[in-house]
Amino acid sequence: MKILVPIKRVIDYNVKVRVKPDNSNVDLANVKMAINPFCEIAVEEAIRLKEAGVASEVVAVSIGDKSCQEQLRTALALGADRAIQIDTSENLDALNIAKLLQKVVEEEQPKLVILGKQSIDSDNNQTGQMLAALTNMPQGTFASIVKVEGDKVNVTREIDGGLQTLALNLPAIVTTDLRLNEPRYASLPNIMKAKRKPLDVKQAADFGIDLSPRSTLLKVTPPATRQAGVVVESIDELVEKLKNEAKVIS
């Protein structure tokens, strides 16, 4: 069974992003970039399924300019077998990403596609579901347990009230939540080995898809800042202030 893992290059989760002075977007110049944390969990899950003998091959794919090869090499160092970069300098929205991935799915015919549930930059939480619709596959989003059993995959999902388990016919789409697994660190020998693993580059323009944008980003502003308040000395003072100053308790 082949598993396809689409991954995204994003700002490192420890970096606090700044808005450009002209409010055109956020400033990503000279900012540390990394594999999106949810995508890393997706790579880890695919590799674990391979180690368990469920999967035979793990293919990582990323859409972006040449710089996203860095994240594909990370996926290869973690244990993916090969990688595909779909080259574009455009910042594509989720629907267009899903359409490109649909073409990759048609070509690669994976039994399972595992994606992060959202990227920590655009916070959209869309691509997996859109890919599922376009490929007419069932979806298990926000997964915390993934179990392949015969021609089905059972996915336990983190939902508002707790956990829900669904059975999906394969091929299927899974999107990862935080507690699906804890990704490993790539060892130095594996990082070296990853450099020799195959990485194909394809041009987004060659897929024959209309990739024109579906929305216009009018402006990006910093959020309203909260002023730090006061430090109180005692619980008595806290209760007094909540009652009489903030008036949020009675």
Next chain:
Amino acid sequence: MSVLVYAEHDNENLKAETLKTVAAAQAMGGDITILVAGHNCQAVAEQAGKVSGVSNVLLADNAAYEHQLAENVSLLVKELAADYEHIVATALTTGKNFMPRVAALLDVAQISDIIAVESSDTFVRPIYAGNAIATVQSLDSKKVITVRTTGFDAVATDGSAEVVSIDTVTDAGTSSYVSEELTVSERPDLGAASVVISGGRGMQNGDNFKLLEGIADKLGAAIGASRAAVDAGFVPNDMQVGQTGKIVAPDLYIAVGISGAIQHLAGMKDSKVIVAINKDPEAPIFQVADYGIVADLFEALPELETKL
């Protein structure tokens, strides 16, 4: 122009968040129709009929929709979509799950998690865990939108819309429900509570969350947690407040033993009043707290409970 609002419910009760989503829909303009998709959910449709500003309620009551599986619900919404310019759902786990599927079936983009409506095609949404706010104009003729309810005030429930049953059944047949483990709690929902008290890694273990319960009972509060506390297994996932968990904006948010990572702040910084209890005076949570107290939570919590 008209708007289709997908009702968030559990086949028995309409979730309070839907009232806020309807407020967002009103700002988009046009007649509002609520769609209730579920099974044995007539009661939900009746509640939806009372939501102010709603013209129609469509009830799709069928076993295929009992668990609101994304595959089946998205096909239903797609079939109904022709009559609406805006298709709107609440950005909770149900809406987040099926709505992008609807958008892709309609070949339009989705605008997720809006916190304000500028005009019928322009919306405001947080990006980068709320560290930047984007204003986005949709170029699609049909807009598929999920609403972050903390940005909108609930509409009233003095309406009287007619409930119309629809017999469309869309069953993709590719997925099925197996089981659910839902947290049973007497306390209000995190998303709807006017007071939330959350514990973090500083709580040290799950048993210590009992220290929050007495206070929660006195304040009628919901109990939440930071990701660190959930990852450590202290409490279940549905209690997580943050960028990728629940987004809350209660009147009072009490953060106990939570350092205040940006991912946690993203889930609660729109609260009206924030209280931080932490023994580390350098903890970033104090930078957003209206009232902070530098104290050992194991001493502060029992004292707070007795003095409330």
